[in-house]
Amino acid sequence: MTDTAAIATLIEPTVKELGFELVRVAMIGGTSDPTLQVMAERPDTRQLVLADCEALSRAIDPILEEADPIEHAYRLEVSSPGIDRPLTRRADYADWAGHEARVKLAEPQDGAKQISGDIVGIDGDTVTIATPKGERAVQFTNIASAKLLLTDKLINATAPLSSDGADLIKTEG
Missing domain, CATH: 3.30.300.70 (RimP-like superfamily, N-terminal)
Structure with a gap:
């Protein structure tokens, strides 16, 4: 390995x-x-x-x-990580707070192997996700993988970051 x-x-x-x-x-x-x-x-x-x-x-x-x-x-x-990027670093959970993510757990927590919802943020080693059933706290070390989900909100938030590239593509065509 x-x-x-x-x-x-x-x-x-x-x-x-x-x-x-x-x-x-x-x-x-x-x-x-x-x-x-x-x-x-x-x-x-x-x-x-x-x-x-x-x-x-x-x-x-x-x-x-x-x-x-x-x-x-x-x-x-x-x-590049792309718009629906993986969340691999602690800072990602602060940077992308307010955006929807899917978090797969290394070990099931409260019977769940996966949690989806809006990232609330991270405090120390605890990532908080707002789900339809309420906020869920997950230890960073129990996250097997996580990624942002493609939503209109994410597209709107990242559009200003990539506008130079978009302008380049528009003018080349």
């Missing part, structure tokens, strides 16, 4: 040198198409453009080649 936390630690200084924040490092694709997925973002736009992905890929590829942290052949994928 690949230690993605160790890979994140290995490449994070280079990610930061380029002015980006590391969002997630994950192995995806299974044994048929093993892919090391590196998600990063610009702190100001919360996204990456294609040129950013290219620059980051070129910068971390030699580091990965030298350290050789993955025993088998794999593909490197560098991407």
Whole structure:
């Protein structure tokens, strides 16, 4: 099994040198198409453009080649987290408070394996989600995975962040 936390630690200084924040490092694709997925973002736009992905890929590829942290052949994928982004860091729960998310739990809590609702925020290690049945407190360490859900509110909140790219696309067509 690949230690993605160790890979994140290995490449994070280079990610930061380029002015980006590391969002997630994950192995995806299974044994048929093993892919090391590196998600990063610009702190100001919360996204990456294609040129950013290219620059980051070129910068971390030699580091990965030298350290050789993955025993088998794999593909490197560098991407932006996208609008319905994964929530991987404690700060994500503060940054995206008020937006709807789906949280999958590592261990069931009150009979639930998953919680969906609006993110209230995070206090220390406790993430609070407002569900139709009331607020639910979840320990950050019990979150197996989480992501924002695509809603009109999220689209409206992120539109100003990506308007430069949208203008570029409009003028090129």
